[in-house]
Amino acid sequence: MTGKIRYAYYPGCSGQGTSVEYDTSTRAVCAALDIELVDIPDWNCCGSSPAHTVDHHLSAALSCRNLAQAAQVEGARGVITPCPSCLSNLKTSARRMADPDFAARVNKLLDKPLRHIPPVKSVLQALFEDVGPDALYPRVFKRLEGLKLAPYYGCIMNRPPQIMEFDDHEHPVAMDRLLEAVGATALPFPLKVECCGASYGVARQDIVERLSGRLLDAAAACGADAFVTACPLCQMNLDLRQDQINAANKTGHRIPVFYYTQLLGLALGLDPKALGLDKLAVSPRDVLAAVGVRA
Incomplete structure (x- = not known):
C-alpha cells in the first residue's frame, strides 16, 4: 500500500454505544495504517436485524439513504463498516436496487433518488486487501x-x-x-x-x-x-x-x-x-x- 486511502465510514448504532471500543479501536488502527475514515454525513440507522422482517422496501431505504450520503464524501474509494449486520444490510440493499421495480419503490421513500451506489465492504476486508498481512508485518x-x-x-x-x-x-x-x-x-x-x-x-x-x-x-x-x-x-x-x-x-x-x-x-x-x-x-x-x- 502506498499513500493514504480514503473511505466513507459507517460506524453503525452499536459503535456509538454498546460496542464503542470496536469503533475507537477501528479508527485508531485505520489511522495507524494510513486508511482515512470520513464519517458519512448525517448517517442514520441501517435497520439492523428487525427492519427487513417488517418491510423490505423501507429497510432498503434506510440503507440506501446512507449510501446516498456516502456518495458525497469526496475522494472516497467506497463505504466501509466494522459491523457485519450493517454490512449485510448495506450490501443487500445495494444488490436489490439492481431490480428496477424494487428501486422505484425504494426511491419513492427517499428525499432524492439514489443515482450512484458506492462499493461497500467491511473494515476487515479493507485491512486485508488494502494493507494486507505482508505489509502489516513490518509495522508491528x-x-x-x-x-x-x-x-x-x-x-x-x-x-x-x-x-x-x-x-x-x-x-x-x-x-x-x-x-x-x-x-x-x-x-x-x-x-x-x-x-x-x-x-x-x-x-x-x-x-x-x-x-x-x-x-x-x-x-x-x-x-x-x-x-x-x-x-x-x-x-x-x-x-x-x-x-x-x-x-x-x-x-x-x-x-x-x-x-x-x-x-x-x-x-x-x-x-x-x-x-x-x-x-x-x-x-x-x-x-x-x-x-x-x-x-
Whole structure:
C-alpha cells in the first residue's frame, strides 16, 4: 500500500454505544495504517436485524439513504463498516436496487433518488486487501507471540457469499492471516462461522446460552487463550453474557473476547486506553500479561 486511502465510514448504532471500543479501536488502527475514515454525513440507522422482517422496501431505504450520503464524501474509494449486520444490510440493499421495480419503490421513500451506489465492504476486508498481512508485518511494534486465539467470524460476515463477496463463506481466513502477521497463533477453530444466538439474547436467552456455550466449549477444547471476533453482537454474547452462560451450562469459562482491531492495535503499539480494553467484561489482563503485553 502506498499513500493514504480514503473511505466513507459507517460506524453503525452499536459503535456509538454498546460496542464503542470496536469503533475507537477501528479508527485508531485505520489511522495507524494510513486508511482515512470520513464519517458519512448525517448517517442514520441501517435497520439492523428487525427492519427487513417488517418491510423490505423501507429497510432498503434506510440503507440506501446512507449510501446516498456516502456518495458525497469526496475522494472516497467506497463505504466501509466494522459491523457485519450493517454490512449485510448495506450490501443487500445495494444488490436489490439492481431490480428496477424494487428501486422505484425504494426511491419513492427517499428525499432524492439514489443515482450512484458506492462499493461497500467491511473494515476487515479493507485491512486485508488494502494493507494486507505482508505489509502489516513490518509495522508491528510488539509481536503477540504465544497468544493462542480462536478466530470467530460469526454467521453473516461472509454469508451469503453471492452478496458478501469476500473470503470463503465456510472457512474464512482473512482475520486469521492478519492476526498471524502480528505474531499471534490463529488456532484452527472449527466453529468460526457458527451462530452465537445473535439477537435472541433478549427474547430467548436459553438459545444464546446453548449456542454461545457451544462456542466457548470449543474454544476451551482448542486450548485458546482468548476469542477474537469482528461482530458487536457476537462479542456481547460471548463476553458480557459469559457468566450467564456458565451458570446455565454449569461451566467455568473465563475466556476474554477481543475485537480483532484491539489486538492489531496492541501489536502496532497503540495506547490500550484508545483501544477500549477496559470495556471488556472478562478481563484480558492476565492473558496479555502472559505474552508480555500490558493492558
